[in-house]
Amino acid sequence: xxxxxxxxxxxxxxxxxxxxxxxxxxxxxxxxxxxxxxxxxxxxxxxxxxxxxxxxxxxxxxxxxxxxxxxxxxxxxxxxxxxxxxxxxxxxxxxxxxxxxxxxxxxxxxxxxxxxxxxxxxxxxxxxxxxxxxxxxxxxxxxxxxxxxxxxxxxxxxxxxxxxxxxxxxxxxxxxxxxxxxxxxxxxxxxxxxxxxxxxxxxxxxxxxxxxxxxxxxxxxxxxxxxxxxxxxxxxxxxxxxxxxxxxxxxxx
Amino acid sequence: xxxxxxxxxxxxxxxxxxxxxxxxxxxxxxxxxxxxxxxxxxxxxxxxxxxxxxxxxxxxxxxxxxxxxxxxxxxxxxxxxxxxxxxxxxxxxxxxxxxxxxxxxxxxxxxxxxxxxxxxxxxxxxxxxxxxxxxxxxxxxxxxxxxxxxxxxxxxxxxxxxxxxxxxxxxxxxxxxxxxxxxxxxxxxxxxxxxxxxxxxxxxxxxxxxxxxxx
Numbered sequence: 001x002x003x004x005x006x007x008x009x010x011x012x013x014x015x016x017x018x019x020x021x022x023x024x025x026x027x028x029x030x031x032x033x034x035x036x037x038x039x040x041x042x043x044x045x046x047x048x049x050x051x052x053x054x055x056x057x058x059x060x061x062x063x064x065x066x067x068x069x070x071x072x073x074x075x076x077x078x079x080x081x082x083x084x085x086x087x088x089x090x091x092x093x094x095x096x097x098x099x100x101x102x103x104x105x106x107x108x109x110x111x112x113x114x115x116x117x118x119x120x121x122x123x124x125x126x127x128x129x130x131x132x133x134x135x136x137x138x139x140x141x142x143x144x145x146x147x148x149x150x151x152x153x154x155x156x157x158x159x160x161x162x163x164x165x166x167x168x169x170x171x172x173x174x175x176x177x178x179x180x181x182x183x184x185x186x187x188x189x190x191x192x193x194x195x196x197x198x199x200x201x202x203x204x205x206x207x208x209x210x211x212x213x214x215x216x217x218x219x220x221x222x223x224x225x226x227x228x229x230x231x232x233x234x235x236x237x238x239x240x241x242x243x244x245x246x247x248x249x250x251x252x253x
Numbered sequence: 254x255x256x257x258x259x260x261x262x263x264x265x266x267x268x269x270x271x272x273x274x275x276x277x278x279x280x281x282x283x284x285x286x287x288x289x290x291x292x293x294x295x296x297x298x299x300x301x302x303x304x305x306x307x308x309x310x311x312x313x314x315x316x317x318x319x320x321x322x323x324x325x326x327x328x329x330x331x332x333x334x335x336x337x338x339x340x341x342x343x344x345x346x347x348x349x350x351x352x353x354x355x356x357x358x359x360x361x362x363x364x365x366x367x368x369x370x371x372x373x374x375x376x377x378x379x380x381x382x383x384x385x386x387x388x389x390x391x392x393x394x395x396x397x398x399x400x401x402x403x404x405x406x407x408x409x410x411x412x413x414x415x416x417x418x419x420x421x422x423x424x425x426x427x428x429x430x431x432x433x434x435x436x437x438x439x440x441x442x443x444x445x446x447x448x449x450x451x452x453x454x455x456x457x458x459x460x461x462x463x464x465x466x467x468x
Contacts, residue, residue: 050372077378087373091391100387101377146373153377 001026001188002047002079002157007056009039009046009212016042018212020056024157029189031199031220034209035235040192041084043209044159047190048076077105080150084162086142088134094121094145095130098152107153120148124178140171144178157188164195196236200224208232258436265430266443269423276340276422277409280347284408285401287352292359306356313353319414322346326418343415343422351408355401362397363389395466402459406452413448423447 002024009017016039024030032040045051047058049065049072057064065075088097098117102108108116121127124144126137134142143163150158160179164172176198183189183202193199199206199220206223208216208231216222216229227233291306313321326342337345366389374388416425427444431437 048376050376073378073380076376081373081376083369083373083376085369087367087369089370089373089388091395101374101379104383104387105378149373149377 001028001060003059004047005057005059007043007046007058008054009042009051010054016212017046017053020212020214022207022214022217024188024190026156026188027186028204029183029187029191029202030205030207031203032190032192032207032209033194033196033199033223033235034215038209039212040209041161044081044161044190044192047159048072048079048081050081073105077107077153078156079159080153080155080157081159081161082143082146082150082163084165086134086139086146086166088142088145088149090134093131093133094126094137097134097145098149101149102152102154105153113152116152117148120151121145123151123181124148125174138171139167140174143167143175147175147178147182151182157190158182160189160191160193162192162194164193196224208235210235258434258439261434262430262436262440262443265426266423266447269421269426270447272340272420273409273412273422273424276343276347276415276420277412280344280412281351281405281408283344283348284351284355284404287348288355288359291352291356292363295356295360296363309349310353310356313350318346318350318411319417321350322415322418339415339418339420342418343412343420346415347408347412350411351404354404354407358397358400358404359393362393362400365396366392398463398466399459402455402462406455409451409455410448 002022004020004022004024007017007020008015020039020043022030032043034040042051046053053066057066059065060075060079063070065072089100092100095114095117098120099108099110099113102113102116103110117130118127121130124147126141126144126148129137129141129145134145137145147158147163163179164175167175172195176195179189179191179198180202191199191203201220203220205217206220207214208223208227208229210231216227216232222228223232224236227236291310294302294306297303316324322342325346326337326339330337370388370392371384374384379387412420412422413424415422416428419425424444427440431440434440
């Protein structure tokens, strides 16, 4: 569905991504893990070109979306994104946040968008919050609104950039619950995350990145429980000793 | 105070007030357009336009308004070979002056909008103009409001300086009257009260706008 071939990204001299190859299939949930500075977020942001990749190609529906002639808005309308810091529009109500893009891009009439917003807010458990402003919501609620906002464009796939990293621990569960629900419905998802138990439970594939390379890729069982590479083992061991879920800690060490 | 004083000064001040208002309002409105455009240009990467805006702002900020008025009234018409009426020059000067200061306010406000919101809007497929008008400008407006009102107040008061180029705004009228009648105390007291009232109205308007649009 989205084929990323030999993608590179430099910031000046600094090589953040070196030769990334990932094929994302329809309905697949891909979790990307790795140490900070490994290029995970840059990789995700290069897919919808919030960062312009320095090289390589990304094929979507048979077109290279990195071509100069390709209008990236077309891709962005079909592949949504959820950010670490929610990035809701603070002067719009929750409902207006969800309705803005479908109306402006001409996908929906105002009335249709409002109907869809009601449905989506119900889905993420925030029906009563439609008329409030984002600042009055908790982080977890804001992130669920952000997910509803992305879903309002009826995307083919969603990119999640550490969606629970800015949340208080007790709020993480509600957001992950919504994401699990989406996965169950067959949404194609690429998730940069530190939530190993989520990756283990939901992902079809886990990719471990370090230093701008894909070090290891496979089923959650392969990568998280039987990592083949030394780097993966070191990361998981160091990561999991600080993680409350000690389920995999013993295995990783 | 006798009736004659009032009969003479009131019409003089009223005509002055009309000119003050006309020049201040027109000048500030044009200034808002200039300031919005230049402020927008300053935070883009369009190098040549940015350079033009920077030179303009530098010249205005580095010279006194009175000198700008003298220059536009006496020097520029000589170069162009045309005569510019004093009131027109007054509007041009207030517009150019307030525009330069508003550029900096607008630039700062646009830059202070969280880039994450622009990214979120872009990630939803909105185009540049939609992001600017629906996502960037509303919060930027809120941030710019106090600074812009400050500039409106300064510009209204700056119109008094246009008396040097014979604009018959209210201060110039008061000066004329005081010189003829020697009624300096009442004349200048009325003049000061006039500015107090006008600026107070602006301050009340600012409070209202901030309450209405700024949550």
